[in-house]
Amino acid sequence: MQRAISALQRGISNILARAVVIAINTASKCQMLQISMVANEGKDHIEHLEPYGFTSAPLSGAEALAAFFDGDRSHGVVLMVADRRYRLQGLEAGEVAIYTDEGDSIIMKRGNRVEVTTAHFVVNATEKVTFNTPLVEVPKGEITDKTGTMAEMRQQYNDHDHRGNSGGTTGKPNQKMGAD
Numbered sequence: 411m412q413r414a415i416s417a418l419q420r421g422i423s424n425i426l427a428r429a430v431v432i433a434i435n436t437a438s439k440c441q442m443l444q445i446s447m448v449a450n451e452g453k454d455h456i457e458h459l460e461p462y463g464f465t466s467a468p469l470s471g472a473e474a475l476a477a478f479f480d481g482d483r484s485h486g487v488v489l490m491v492a493d494r495r496y497r498l499q500g501l502e503a504g505e506v507a508i509y510t511d512e513g514d515s516i517i518m519k520r521g522n523r524v525e526v527t528t529a530h531f532v533v534n535a536t537e538k539v540t541f542n543t544p545l546v547e548v549p550k551g552e553i554t555d556k557t558g559t560m561a562e563m564r565q566q567y568n569d570h571d572h573r574g575n576s577g578g579t580t581g582k583p584n585q586k587m588g589a590d
């Protein structure tokens with residue numbers, strides 16, 4: 411009887427295991443991980459089950475929670491991967507964030523505010539981009555297109571004149587395009 415209880419306890423203790431990610435393969439339909447568990451027990455080709463619509467490529471050294479159904483360590487899945495080395499700290503209750511080890515982040519903050527932090531932000535839209543807002547600000551930069559900057563356009567408008575119908579030139583515009 412003791413032997414049966416010991417086997418049952420061992421099976422139960424083998425169902426969940428903390429692990430460290432050693433390597434990843436993102437080429438397959440289900441991402442595959444190589445992990446190391448307690449006592450340097452390694453497992454290769456462990457499926458990483460990810461939530462629908464979300465995927466990531468965890469770095470070596472990230473922590474994982476592996477599940478081995480029936481306590482059989484021959485076939486398992488990784489349910490979750492976390493990396494405390496790069497996790498954003500100081501979020502308020504209810505806030506949600508996506509982040510990388512390079513410092514990029516998207517934070518859905520309290521008060522209906524979304525903050526994106528990155529070095530280069532690209533939008534790939536095949537039809538159009540729509541901003542339904544009464545105000546767009548660029549407080550530390552300049553709006554540009556293929557022909558120049560908004561400041562250059564403003565300067566050109568404010569300084570322009572035309573030939574008049576009587577042979578002279580008109581004055582500068584009486585309403586300036588202001589930067590303020």
